[in-house]
Amino acid sequence: MAVFMATWPCGILLPLVFGAGELSAQVGRIPEGFTPLFNGRDLSGWHVSRTTHHGTTPSVTVEDGAIVMRQRPYGQGGLLLTDRKYRNFELYLEAKPDWGTNGGVFFRSTEGGSAYQIELEGGGTGGTGSLIGEMLRISKSAKPADIGRVWKPDQWNSMRLRVVGDVPHVTLWVNGVRMWDVTEERNDLIADATEGMIALQLHWSATYTPVPDAFEMGESWKPGAAHRYRNIGIKELR
């Protein structure tokens, strides 16, 4: 059992017990003090990227108070971006990705989807909860020690992400348990940008027509599968 100390936004030091007691999963509502980014009814405040390589025409609907993203047409994913850019913030959201899928939550993203990414795979498998770069070489990645111990497949899972600093200091909690805390070695963003959009990624799995030397991505998204997000809120920080 590992015990960490972390500074919550209010400045109070809280003990974080990894692998045992969770702070508070809070699944089902946005934490107090956060501003909703999604109204539960429509996609106000969001738009689809028309320049990401994942695809420009994804199916994005609101079903039962959740954003539901599916490939459209077959093999073409996409990226749903906030209209606004954010610099320092805490983001809260709940995710339920179907099995056999690959997507993620971007932050400080460009319109075309160059961004820091929290990976999100169906069932919480693989790299779920990892910090990676998407069309961006980042100086320091991060990976949860054991995402399988906190992820609840086929259920709503909460993610709380804290991003502070031009050279970003990033912390991720999944279901109330801190996964990692990392400070990059530089501002990795293109053109030294210090802000960007929040975005939800839906991975591509087929090229427009067969390309003989393309990556084999065919099984990265099961036919008809979806990623679902709800209770999305943000608290901007100085």
Next chain:
Amino acid sequence: MRLARAIPLALTVGATAAAAQERTRTNEITNGVGMEFVLIRPGSMVVGRFQPTCPTPPSGGPQRDPVDARARWTAEDYRRCEEMVKRDAMPGFTVRIDRPYYIGKYEVTQAEWRTVMGTNPSVFQGTKVEGDADRHPVDNVTWEDAQAFVSVLNATDTTARYRLPTEFEWEYAARAGAERDLTWAQINRQAQLALVDKGTTQPVGGKQPNAWGLYDTLGNVWEWVQDYYNEKLFADPTPPRAGTEHVLRGGSFLSDVKNTTYFTHAAGPGSGFDVGFRIVREVR
């Protein structure tokens, strides 16, 4: 070398002078600003072909050994995939290019923009790039900015008519006679792309040209075309008469090889610092 001062072309080069400075070679012409154009001859192409394929079980792909059996494709998944592929495939449609036109051999550069407009809106200039930015494509321009450039150029050089290419003119010139998409190896030889490690735009003409001698149709900066965006995967046979965004083509230095292809039908606003254009000069 960076130009010492930004002086609008309109103040320095009149129509007669511009015409006098033009150089013409077979299939190519250079205008008074030094912009080079390549002649594109009429022909036809099939646009909008969509033929995705399903993985073949077992594919050996990234999920060949998933940690949980529930992530594996079942026989039903493969069957459903074949059904969806059949449902979504599109044969495309034939587009005829009836008239010849000249199109920019390169994307419009920062030096050319400065000469014509007297300004430089690019993000990637000065300390943001290595070396001289003059031969980098102008970036951070909206569709309206590109129209303003064309308007000033036309007012200055009255011996010719310049404009943005239509989407089909752009694709016809970029494909340079190719019926199928390029391989990823071919795309990497022609395109400045996936420069993800503090990447920037690159000087134009740094990669291999396409079969008709055009550089950077793929990669470097997205290129505005004249058409409104139809919010579909590919263009329609007739472009929309109105819309909220315009079409972008070709990908950029920050695009992936997957969409840095002459098939990709993208749209604004793009990321700003990777958006530029090339222009057409009509044949008289």
